[in-house]
Amino acid sequence: MEYVLKDSRFQYFKISNHGVSYARNYGIQKAKGDYLCFVDSDDIIDKEFCEVLLTNLIMYKCDLSVCNYVETTKPMPLKKNSVFIDVKYEDKIFWLINKYEGFLCNKMYKKAIIRAYGLKIDEELSMCEDLVFNLAYLKYIKGIVYTNDVLYEYLIHQGNASRSMTDKWFTILSAVSKVNADIWHYKNSDLNAVAWFIINSCFEAKTRCRILDKDFSLLLNKYDIDFYEIKRRYKNRILMDKKFNIKNKLKLILFDSFPHIAEKIKMKKIVKGI
Secondary structure, eight states: OHHHHHOTTOOOOOOOSSOHHHHHHHHHHHOOSSEEOOOOTTOEEOTTHHHHHHHHHHHTTOSEEEEEEEEESSOOOOOOOOOEEEEESTTHHHHIIIIIOSOSTTEEEEHHHHHHTTOOOOTTOSSSHHHHHHHHHHTTOSEEEEEEEEEEEEEOOTTOTTTOOSGGGGGHHHHHHHHHHTGGGOOHHHHHHHHHHHHHHHHHHHHHHHHHTOOHHHHHHHHTOOHHHHHHHHHHHHHHOTTSOHHHHHHHHHHHHOHHHHHHHHHHHHHHTO
C-alpha cells in the first residue's frame, strides 16, 4: 500500500481464504506488464533482482530467466559472481530439475506465453505446484538463461510444508502422479530428470512413512504411482547419463542397493528439517 501511494505503476489487490495458488493465478490475470515474477511475502529479493533477470532474458533471447537463491533461517548478505549459462532447446527439463530447481520465485516469465497457452498454477496441489507449472511452461519455450548471482533469499520457517512432519507433506505425491502421467512426453536427459524427480520424491515419502508409521504401498496405490517399475526402468539410464553428478548417482545406488542405510540417513535429515 505504501508503494501504491508513491508510484502509480504499483497495483494492490487483496483476496481472502483462497490459498497461494489462487492468489498467483489472480495476479497473472491482473498483470499488465510483459513479464511476471512471483515473490513470497516473507522472502527477500536483491535490489537488482528484476533488472538482472530482465536484462538476461532480452540479451540471451530466452523465454525464462533464472537466478541463484539461498535458503536461510535469517537474512544474510547475497553473493554475486555473475556467471551466466544459456540453455537452448535440449535438456531444458534436466537443467530445471537438477540445476535451477522447480521453484517459481527465482525466475522471470513471459506473460504472453502463459496467456497464449492458458497456463495456470494447479490450485488442487499444495506441494510442488510450482514444478508442475514450470514443466508445463517449458513445453512452449526455446531456452533458459541462468545466472549464479544469488538474488533471492528464501526464509525457512518451522512451519514450512516441505519440512513439516505431518500428513500434509504427502500431498506432494499428487504432483508426482501428474508428472508421472506425462513422463512419455520427454526424451533423453529430460526423461531421466523427470524419472529422478519421481524416484527421489517417492523415496522420501517411503522414509516419512517409516517415521509416521504409514503404509507406503497403500500410498502409492492411492496416487497411482508405480515407484518400483520406474526405478527399475530408469536406474541404468540415470547412472549412464553424463549430465547427472556423482552425488545423485550415488544416492540412486544407495536407494536401490542399500535402502535401509539410505533410509536411516534420510531420516536424520528429515528430522533435522533439511
